[in-house]
Amino acid sequence: MAVIRDMMPMFELFQPTSIADALALLDQHGAEAWVLGGGMDSFDWLKDRTKRPSVVVDLSQIAELRGITEVNGGLEIGATTTLTEVVHHPVVKAKFSLLAEAAETVASPQIRNQATLAGNVSQDTRCWYYRSGWSCYRAGGNICYADTPTAINREHAILQQDRCVAVSPSDTAPALIALDAEFVITSTSGQRVVKAEDYFLGPQIDIMHMTVLRPGELLTTIRIPATMADAQFYWEKVRDRNVWDFPLVNVAAAMKVSGNTISAVRLAVGAVAARPLRLTAVEALVAGKPRTEETASAAGELAVDGATALRYNAYKIPLMRNLVKRAIRGHAAAATT
């Protein structure tokens, strides 16, 4: 196991005050530079001395990266806006409460005061084999220690297991996918905008990275369009304890319902694969159908189609099936179960 030390290895710290300065630093130092947001992921890595960057670029002094603005009925959220700010923002609460609910279930109040939205979606996996500094696939080696006959893998993936079985630990990521958010990625060579679901990478595409961010790039803004404003939302996170814990499985749904018919839906789950998964097949199945127990059951069954249990995580399959079922069925029905 990695030895946890309180003394971080030495690095050169930069605290730019503008996005342009930060990008110039990232461009200058390339893969050697470590981007520090709220530090909730970074300090684990640095204190464990598993990552030893020579340069750390701290974004906390950049005012233009912080804050929430209403734009065309939607929102633009700066990358370093804290989760607490997201939770308490009146427009988020009024029109996009799915995100507020998801953000409010992240860790503990102290952590939410410090953690940033961009950091929450971009954080690395919490697989302890990987974070212990052993040479697993994700760390550039040739084995997944979590996927061996004797592995302790209760929290690991049941879907899209491709050599690595680590999971995305983010709570806000499924909510942002359900809200049809877009991520603005900026570098010295310009900007690119990716859909929330395309921001995340599975091991089959890139086993060493969880997002499409490349050295020199910065996630600067998260845009939430008006598309799903005021829709019917469902958020549920199952974890071992009610505070300060990562999800075992979480589910986020944004749904528009006419009468009792589902006219539009976006559904995403987290902690079941290395990336938060948008369940497009389930969305297609339930669109146009009545919001009934039957539809919800069919959705739950389809959601876990192809799921494979590891040694200790078989429970995640019925858990995910039931969470998707409840998300489609909605709050009223969930309350009676």
Added chain:
Amino acid sequence: MDFLTWGRNPWGQRILTHISWDLFWAALFAGLIFLVAHASYMILSSNRKRGKTETDALEAANKDLPALITRHSFMARAFHWVMAFSMFALLFTAFLPIVGIRFAWVEWHWMAGLLLTASIIYHIIHATFFMDFWSIWIGPKDIPDFRAEMAAELSGSDEGPKTGKYPLGNRLYHLALVVVGLSVSISGMVMMSRVRQPIFERNPYIMADTTWGLTYVLHGACGIALVGLVLAHVYFALRPEKFWITKSMLFGTITRRQYLEHHDPRRWNVKGSKPVGR
């Protein structure tokens, strides 16, 4: 530049993980330098061509030979192109992600690997029982040929030795491919036990960490060697003076004139017997 990458296992032991991918760029660069050097050499020595008179005379004396002579049978050509397809699929799926083109490559890679392995097994059986097995191998008997070839090159002569069915360079290439191809194929089959696939049960513990490290290094080194070998093969296949061989791999035959110009009929006798294809 590192040649190998190392890691640490849960028992704190330093373990080999694989070769450094810097070597891929080194192999690509070395391969391209060789191509440029060879192409330059061929341009500078373009005046050295075997005289037409000798071939005219041979053709006149061998009118009884068929106008088209089978060089590669249909089954041999089918093997070659299946193997080529699987080889390109393997190289692209292995190295495109390393150069930054990201896609789900693992499944395509092992499927292409299975195709390559199947084609190698087929080729071994076909070559052993249905072809002139020894015609492709090199041995002490080739030393005089090698000397003559070198002497011709160094003296600027246009009279290099005529060969049997396969020129010496061709046979040396085949030998290299046998070693590298079998190594990459066998190591790849073993590595399949680390990924999920429907052929056999996944078991990452069939070997110790060190043995796994060596297997990955062998597989990676062979993969990189194949980059250079395939690059050279494609280059020679496209060279104008070798293109008649490439065409024979497509259509199966060479002309009587090509046969008499490049081959020694005593070493590859196609008279009086059904031509043996390869």
